[in-house]
Amino acid sequence: xxxxxxxxxxxxxxxxxxxxxxxxxxxSRALHPDRYAQAGASERRDALSRAVAVNEAFxxxxxxxxxxxxxxxxxxxxxxxxxxxxxxPAFLMDMLEQREALAEARASRNAVAIxxxxxxxxxxxLGAQAELAAGFDxxxxxxxxxxxxxxxxxxxFIDEAQAILDDLSDCASTA
Amino acid sequence: xxxxxxxxxxxxxxxxxxxxxxxxxVAYVKNDKPFAISNCDGEVLLPSVVAYDDDEIxxxxxxxxxxxxxxxxxxxxxxxxxxxxxxxxxxxRLGPYHFVAPAPGEPNVVRFRVGGGRxxxxxxxxAEILRELKSRAEDELGRVGGVVITVPAYFDDAQRQATKDxxxxxxxxxxxxxxxxxxxALAYGLDKNSSGHFAVYDLGGGTFDITTLLxxxxxxxxxxxxxxxxxxxxxxDRALAxxxxxxxxxxxxxxxxxxxxxxxPRLSPAVVRLVLDKAREVKHALTSRDxxxxxxxxxxxxxxxLTVTRGRFEELIAPLLERTGxxxxxxxxxxxxxxxxxxxxxxxxxxxxxxxVRAYVERIFGRAPLADIDAEQVVAYGAAIQADLLxxxxxxxxxxxxxxxxxxxxxxxxxxxxxxxxxxxxxIPVGARGSYTTQEDNQTGFEIHVVQGERELVGDCRSLARxxxxxIPPMPAGIARLEVGFRVDADGLxxxxxxxxxxxxxxxxxxxxxxxxxxxxxxxxxxxxxDHGEDDLRARRVAEGRVExxxxxxxxxxxxxxxxxxxxxxxxxxxxxxLGELRAAASGSxxxxxxxxxxxxxxxTQAFAGRRMNRAIARAISGKRVDDLxxxxxxxxxxxxxxxxxxx
Numbered sequence: 065x066x067x068x069x070x071x072x073x074x075x076x077x078x079x080x081x082x083x084x085x086x087x088x089x090x091x092s093r094a095l096h097p098d099r100y101a102q103a104g105a106s107e108r109r110d111a112l113s114r115a116v117a118v119n120e121a122f123x124x125x126x127x128x129x130x131x132x133x134x135x136x137x138x139x140x141x142x143x144x145x146x147x148x149x150x151x152x153p154a155f156l157m158d159m160l161e162q163r164e165a166l167a168e169a170r171a172s173r174n175a176v177a178i179x180x181x182x183x184x185x186x187x188x189x190l191g192a193q194a195e196l197a198a199g200f201d202x203x204x205x206x207x208x209x210x211x212x213x214x215x216x217x218x219x220x221f222i223d224e225a226q227a228i229l230d231d232l233s234d235c236a237s238t239a
Numbered sequence: 240x241x242x243x244x245x246x247x248x249x250x251x252x253x254x255x256x257x258x259x260x261x262x263x264x265v266a267y268v269k270n271d272k273p274f275a276i277s278n279c280d281g282e283v284l285l286p287s288v289v290a291y292d293d294d295e296i297x298x299x300x301x302x303x304x305x306x307x308x309x310x311x312x313x314x315x316x317x318x319x320x321x322x323x324x325x326x327x328x329x330x331x332r333l334g335p336y337h338f339v340a341p342a343p344g345e346p347n348v349v350r351f352r353v354g355g356g357r358x359x360x361x362x363x364x365x366a367e368i369l370r371e372l373k374s375r376a377e378d379e380l381g382r383v384g385g386v387v388i389t390v391p392a393y394f395d396d397a398q399r400q401a402t403k404d405x406x407x408x409x410x411x412x413x414x415x416x417x418x419x420x421x422x423x424a425l426a427y428g429l430d431k432n433s434s435g436h437f438a439v440y441d442l443g444g445g446t447f448d449i450t451t452l453l454x455x456x457x458x459x460x461x462x463x464x465x466x467x468x469x470x471x472x473x474x475x476d477r478a479l480a481x482x483x484x485x486x487x488x489x490x491x492x493x494x495x496x497x498x499x500x501x502x503x504p505r506l507s508p509a510v511v512r513l514v515l516d517k518a519r520e521v522k523h524a525l526t527s528r529d530x531x532x533x534x535x536x537x538x539x540x541x542x543x544x545l546t547v548t549r550g551r552f553e554e555l556i557a558p559l560l561e562r563t564g565x566x567x568x569x570x571x572x573x574x575x576x577x578x579x580x581x582x583x584x585x586x587x588x589x590x591x592x593x594x595x596v597r598a599y600v601e602r603i604f605g606r607a608p609l610a611d612i613d614a615e616q617v618v619a620y621g622a623a624i625q626a627d628l629l630x631x632x633x634x635x636x637x638x639x640x641x642x643x644x645x646x647x648x649x650x651x652x653x654x655x656x657x658x659x660x661x662x663x664x665x666x667i668p669v670g671a672r673g674s675y676t677t678q679e680d681n682q683t684g685f686e687i688h689v690v691q692g693e694r695e696l697v698g699d700c701r702s703l704a705r706x707x708x709x710x711i712p713p714m715p716a717g718i719a720r721l722e723v724g725f726r727v728d729a730d731g732l733x734x735x736x737x738x739x740x741x742x743x744x745x746x747x748x749x750x751x752x753x754x755x756x757x758x759x760x761x762x763x764x765x766x767x768x769x770d771h772g773e774d775d776l777r778a779r780r781v782a783e784g785r786v787e788x789x790x791x792x793x794x795x796x797x798x799x800x801x802x803x804x805x806x807x808x809x810x811x812x813x814x815x816x817x818l819g820e821l822r823a824a825a826s827g828s829x830x831x832x833x834x835x836x837x838x839x840x841x842x843x844t845q846a847f848a849g850r851r852m853n854r855a856i857a858r859a860i861s862g863k864r865v866d867d868l869x870x871x872x873x874x875x876x877x878x879x880x881x882x883x884x885x886x887x
Contacts, residue, residue: 072860089458090862093639094855097668097729101385101414101629102794104841107848114852116670116726123665230572234565 067121067134077135077193077200079125088122128193129219132200132212139205148209151217159217166221170228178232182225189218251384251786253630254376255622257419258365258388258402260318260471261444261589263287264616265372266623267380273426273620276379284615285375287444289314289367291353298371310335310512312354316473317364319445320349321405322398324754329469333477333515335508346756348401362405362756363764369409384786385414387626389618391446392418393466393645395691396703396733397754403730404761408768410779412786414629416730419443420450421461421642422621423587426612428454429624429638435582436462438570440600440608441618442563443588445471449567451574451581457637463573463664464645465566470559472522472590478555479547480511480518486545487535525549526592553595560599567603573664584608589615631794641666644727646701651688655697660725663693667727674740675721681713685721689733702753706735708746721746777830784833788825791837792818795844798851805850810843817843 068075071087093099095118100111124130136143162181169177192215199208254267254276262284266275275283282300290297290305290313297305306313314336319329324347330338339350339358348360369388376383388411390402399416406413420439427433434454441448448466452459484490489506517533524531530548537543571578586608590596600608612620628638643664649657650673660671677685685708692700711719720740727733737746756764769775795818799811806814817840824836 086862087860089456089460089641090859091856092641093458093637094859095852096639096641098415098625098629098639102631102790103848104791104794104837104844106841106845107852110845110849110852112668112726112728114856115729116668119666119669123669230569234568 065117065121066138067124068138070117070121071125073125075135075138076197077132078197079131081126084122084125088118091118128189128196129212129215132196132208132215135200136205136209136212141206141209143209143212148213151213152210155214155217159221162221166225166228173232175229175232178225178229182222182229185218185221185225189215189222192218251382252376252380253385253387253414253623253626254380254383255387255417255422255619255624255626256369256372256389257422257616257619257622258318258368258390258405259287259443259618260316260446260473261287262615263368263372264619265376266616266619267376268623268627273623275616275619276375278375279378285368285371287315287317287368289317289364291355291357291359293355296367298367306512307509307516309354310508311337311352313512314351314353314359314364316445317361317368319469319473320361321365322361322395322401322754323349325349327754333481333511335512346752346760347754348756360756362401362408362761363768365402365405366408366768369405369411373409373411384412385626385630386411387415387417387622387629388413389417389419389422389622390731391441391443391466391468392420392448392450392461392464392642393446393468394731395468395646395701396731397701397752398468399731400752400755403732404756407761408764412783414626416732417622417625417640418448418450418461418464418642418645418731419446419618420448420464420585420587421452421459421640422619422625423585423612423617424450424452424454424459424621425624425638425640426617426621427583427585427609428459430612433583436574436576436580437583437585438567438581438604439585439587440563440567440591440604441466441587442590442596443471444590445469445473447471447563447566449563449570451570451576458639458641460641460666461643461664462576463570464643465570465573466645467562467566470562471588472519472593474559475522475552475556475590475593476515476518478559479521479552480514482551482555483514483518483521483533483535483545483547487543521547522552522593525552526594556593556595560596564599564603578604578606581606585617586610587614587617631797642729642731643667644669644731646691647693648703648725648727648733649690649692649700651690651697657690657692657695657697657700661727667731668729670724670726673723673725675723676717677711677714677719677721678716680716682716682719683711683713684709685711687723687735689725689735703733704752704755706737706748708737708748710744710746711739712742712744714741780830781828781833784830784837785825788821788833788837791840792821792825795840798844798847802847802851802854805854806847810847813843814840814847 071084073084073087095111095115097112097115100108124134133143166181169181192211195211196208199205252267254265256265257263264275264283264285266273277283285299286303288299288302288306290302290309292312302313306315323329325341327349330349337352339352341347350358350360352358373383386406388402388406390399403413403416420441423439424437436451436453439450446468447470448464450461450464452461481490517535521531521533530546533545533547534542535545581604584600584604584606591614597608644661644667645663647659647663648661649659652658660673661669675685687706689703689706690697690700691703694700708721721737722740723735723737725733725735735748737748739746766776795814821836821840824832
């Protein structure tokens with residue numbers, strides 16, 4: 065399944081989200097089950113399957129990690145468990161330090177420090193995305209598998225930091 | 240009877256139903272505007288109360304009067320029990336009912352023992368309310384066509400399925416389940432022709448929803464939703480009732496756990512019902528007054544006086560409001576929005592009449608909320624508009640609702656841990672796939688436990704269903720590859736299908752809902768609900784078949800007219816032939832013949848339908864809308880001229 069083709073988008077990592085959103089919306093207008101409420105059973109089933117495919121495709125291309133995975137799969141590069149090389153030890157060391165800092169900030173309920181850590185990683189994440197975009201465009205996709213691994217780390221870290229911040233603000237507001 | 244219902248002169252009209260915790264209503268669209276349908280006394284709101292007396296069932300205002308005399312036989316706020324297990328926490332709260340535990344092997348649903356020695360479940364009680372609304376709509380419109388029923392956005396799969404089952408049991412053709420906040424947004428958005436980001440704060444009698452959505456160019460795209468399907472005006476009443484009972488000395492707070500109340504042994508169901516009703520009256524009165532005096536009659540004669548101030552009431556409901564606040568903040572975060580970025584906040588639900596609720600919403604969102612469409616009717620209006628759209632009769636064909644999954648879906652993996660397969664707030668319809676293998680040699684069955692919720696452990700999430708895959712070919716352990724597909728449709732309902740990848744064999748999937756009725760149980764209720772069992776069921780099947788046949792014939796006619804150029808040689812004749820046969824079958828009274836002819840037409844149009852869909856996709860991708868195209872065509876030559884050419 066090619067999510068780019070499903071949405072009628074060019075097969076590129078550098079993606080204009082607004083264009084993807086518009087494609088998703090117009091395809092939903094054409095295929096949403098509401099459009100086929102009066103149709104016969106097989107037509108309804110067909111439309112439902114296609115609407116599901118459109119939503120799945122949009123979910124895939126919207127997310128920077130799954131978009132890279134989809135592109136690599138389409139280029140015949142194996143990704144996922146057991147296919148990717150081990151991460152660079154220096155990178156792992158760096159992430160370990162970041163995690164320790166996050167754990168400390170959490171223990172001391174320091175929301176400012178957590179937000180700083182999150183924002184720093186966000187900047188790094190954007191850098192990694194730019195590298196991926198350039199690499200895919202210049203046909204060096206096979207060399208990017210390691211970068212994709214790093215991107216996953218950043219994403220997980222940012223999500224965790226955000227979850228901690230959310231918990232802190234919920235507790236503060238109900239206390 | 241049949242003759243009257245299928246009066247060919249009256250075209251079936253689509254309607255929208257708000258099946259509420261406290262009140263329900265039905266609405267329809269006339270001249271592009273939604274109208275609520277009232278009964279002969281001019282009442283629009285039907286109290287969601289069903290009284291089961293020894294020999295009759297009454298619904299609404301009349302049933303409400305029975306609630307005091309026969310508190311255990313009169314089911315109030317049944318929505319709070321819909322789709323819940325017999326052991327649900329809801330059954331242990333302050334209330335006047337007699338619950339019946341399911342016998343071993345029976346579905347795990349709430350059951351009430353009511354008058355006449357009957358035992359009823361929430362689906363049956365809800366169906367009584369829907370039947371009443373149906374007959375109200377039939378009195379006004381002649382015939383009722385497709386129906387949209389609203390549900391709280393935060394309803395899980397079991398609660399949605401139960402609502403749909405109730406519709407079917409009431410003899411309704413349920414086109415869609417629509418989320419209540421989305422319905423309200425539809426009514427507001429189309430009325431005001433607005434665009435931008437909106438939040439809908441919906442606090443009803445028993446449920447709370449918060450939804451954020453983006454309105455743009457006719458598309459209502461839900462960005463996030465959250466809530467609590469057991470939080471509403473009833474909880475305010477209960478908190479107040481418990482406070483009043485304590486003040487009267489009929490209930491005591493435990494010394495060790497001050498928040499845990501113990502009812503006095505002499506507290507009867509009738510007193511509980513009375514005090515709950517009094518509490519509701521007090522709540523209503525406090526909307527415009529600062530203090531209310533209550534008289535509670537005593538069983539020993541005389542009455543006791545009690546004063547409740549608005550301050551005390553607001554103190555009691557503050558924790559409830561805080562719970563809505565947490566959900567609001569989460570919904571904003573999930574949508575990636577700040578409160579200041581919103582273009583409007585819409586108030587929905589009777590409980591938003593409480594001044595403290597309005598003040599709280601204003602504080603959370605930093606702006607005065609919109610409440611200019613009746614908060615108790617706006618949801619039904621939205622449902623009516625959606626029903627009209629689905630029936631294809633409305634002029635607003637570019638309007639589209641894109642809703643989301645309210646709770647994450649996951650499956651149980653080893654050690655009672657949840658593996659999330661679809662996160663909350665994913666746009667529906669949506670699918671996900673998983674790959675599994677067998678644990679033992681020659682294992683021919685495989686069970687998948689699906690849960691809904693945000694927590695990591697199965698025990699902390701809500702169990703939805705166990706799907707058993709059967710007929711896996713015998714193989715050594717670990718060889719079979721089961722490809723399991725999960726799909727959530729536009730009603731938010733889950734289905735599962737599976738294939739064994741090495742052999743390509745489709746597996747049958749047996750569903751055992753954790754808190755609900757399986758298909759057989761629904762069939763059985765359907766049969767029991769009809770006076771003459773099999774005969775009535777056959778008549779109903781004929782009726783349903785005719786509606787379906789009429790719908791498909793019309794859709795086929797429209798498709799032939801719109802995309803005649805996509806027909807291949809001979810296809811048109813085959814379709815016309817199948818159409819003729821279907822029309823003939825529909826004028827007869829053999830339900831299986833109608834079904835068979837529907838299938839024939841379906842097969843004859845399948846390839847054509849696929850080509851039409853491809854065309855729709857191509858147009859969508861090239862950025863052209865069908866209405867633009869038809870204008871282009873009309874400008875060039877005229878649609879009628881095209882059609883005329885084709886007919887010749």
